[in-house]
Amino acid sequence: MATAAAHMQTPLSQLSPAVAQWVDSVRALTQPRAIHWCDGSDAEQRELTGQLLRDGELTALNPELFPGCHLARSNPSDVARVEHLTYICSRSKDDAGPNNNWMDPTQAHAKMRDLFRGCMRERTLYVVPYCMGPINSPLSRCGVEITDSPYVVLNMIIMTRVGRAALERIAADGGKFVRGLHSIGELDPERRFIMHFPEELSIESFGSGYGGNALLGKKCHALRIASYQARTEGWLAEHMLIVGLQNPKGETHYVACAFPSACGKTNLAMLIPPNSMPGWKVFTVGDDIAWLHPGADGRLWAINPESGYFGVVPGTNPETNKNAYDTIRRDTLFTNVALTADNQPWWEGLSTGKPVVDWQGRPYDPANGPAAHPNSRFTVSAKRNPAYSPHSEDAKGVPISAIVFGGRRREVAPLVYEARDWKHGVLVGASVASETTAAAVGQQGVVRRDPMAMLPFCGYNFADYWQHWLNVGAKLTQAPRIYHVNWFRRDAQNKFLWPGYGENLRVLKWMLDRCSGKAGAAETAIGRLPRPEDIDTQGLKVSADALKALLSVDPTAWKKEAADMRAYFEKYGARMPAQLLQELKGIEGRLA
Ligand code: OXD
Ligand code: MN
Secondary structure (H helix, E strand, C coil): CHHHHHHHCCCHHHCCHHHHHHHHHHHHHHCCCEEEECCCCHHHHHHHHHHHHHCCCEEECCCCCCCCCEEECCCCCCCCECHHHEEECCCCHHHHCCCCEECCHHHHHHHHHHHHCCCCCCCEEEEEEEEECCCCCCCCEEEEEEECCHHHHHHHHHHCEECHHHHHHHHHCCCCCEEEEEECCCCCHHHCEEEEEHHHCEEEEECCCCHHHHCCHHHHHHHHHHHHHHHHHCCEEECEEEEEEECCCCCEEEEEEECCCCCCHHHHHCCCCCCCCCCCEEEEEECCCEEEEECCCCCEEEECCCCEEEEECCCCCCCCCHHHHHHCCCCCEEECCEECCCCCEECCCCCCCCCCECCCCCECCHHHCCCCCCCCEEEEEHHHCCCECHHHHCCCCEEEEEEEEECCCCCCCCCEEECCCHHHHHHHHHCCEEECCCCECCCCCCEEECHHHCCCCCCCCHHHHHHHHHHHHHHCCCCCEEEEECCCCECCCCCECCCCHHHHHHHHHHHHHHHCCCCCCEECCCCEECCHHHCCCCCCCCCHHHHHHHCCCCHHHHHHHHHHHHHHHHCCHHHCCHHHHHHHHHHHHHHC
16 A cells, blocks of 8 residues: 555656756756656665765775764865855845855856856766755745765755655745755866855855765755845844753753854753753754744744754764764764774774774874864764754744853953843854864964854855844844853963863853843953852862953953954944944943
């Protein structure tokens, strides 16, 4: 019966005329030798994996210790996002803003057409229909990625909800979907562009197979295009994890945190409470992206548009992130890690095992640098996470009690502070600064402004985006409180002052206690800071001096910081929201 019913189902290619027409036009341009419509099934995953194994593009890992796990090695010139080759192609340059590279859409389409012409001649064209967010949620949005990379398809099947249901949703929506066209081309860095056309809800990506450049549901759709779409529809698409914190009384509050790439979002989303905080439980809703919608009740509700994690591997171990460590022991796709003699994946930060083959497949030689690439990644289903929240699938999302911004800064920013209100909180988010990491090509460890951790991901002018944040806040009668954290402060000897990881729960607890009026704070020029006695320090191994340093505001450093913020905002000229400049003036006044 089931088989007969399956035979009677409409073929995927006939479900949405809008998708079928687009696929036809791409077929004419790229000239593939075959077309494959993806249904996201286990059988399809097995088949694609088998094919990549036969072609030598995947290596099976030790089947006893890492069942169902594989390793992919990318081209050594294609290991991270390429921000300098990523463009927002809005009709007006000012709409893209000083925060984006811009190209005229007509010129960009012409350039990309030349690259895509005939590029799939010896290849199969895969049509990947996907839904970002729970399939039955009104907050979710759909897209279709066309790609010539089976590795990309495998990743998309893990990271998004791929298949028939997405196409049915697109058809029911009258054919509205985000169009993402991708080809790995020749993986030539000279012929590599990641173009976004927010006004057309479309993406064109050529010449890279790396996650953020190639899995178009993730950064390209769920952040750059969705941030634009969210502005027109009255919501926010953010580079945030979503975590549920259950206190010993059994009450759960959800917190959304925006930190730049490779600054610990996955670790915080999967945090394990320290032994000295019995009764606390932590549940992961998402580790990278949150779509935030004002609800009819005046609260802010969040869904995670993704269904998997594309996480940074190095540093993952049972002490730093036991949940991630356990998650990636089966059915995981590793990219650019090293191998041990018995074919286990290996990376820097593991205290066991020894690398014998490096991420490029060469015999390991420390003279060549790290064994695993610093931006090596795991792709794995979110459902494998022992802390996976069952509310991740809730169609209405989860209500957010607090929003946290943060950066990686060895100095200036204290461990935590609270914004006075939403408007001040938007300024706090807009002035986030952080040291650059290996997640993007370029120099590492340089402090740059990374507002709301969205510098590489906002699909339009930041000034308009901050105004949109202010507008969304004005609609909320029960707005989340807004915080800033910095887990990365160092002392004069360059040692971290704060232990981080599980201990970060103490800081989150202070925030939740603030939300319920239970915790104290001291007013400072930059916002409200806990006094040392406001933080639960039972069982914490941090000296009183270190805690004092972590919870202090240096007026000289902050005057410099405020001047730097002002100089940064000046780049946005007349579009800069007056309310934010007013907030900044308030801080300058209090520091004077
Ligand atoms: C990511 C990133 O891959 O932010 O999540 O680069
Ligand atoms: Mn990210």
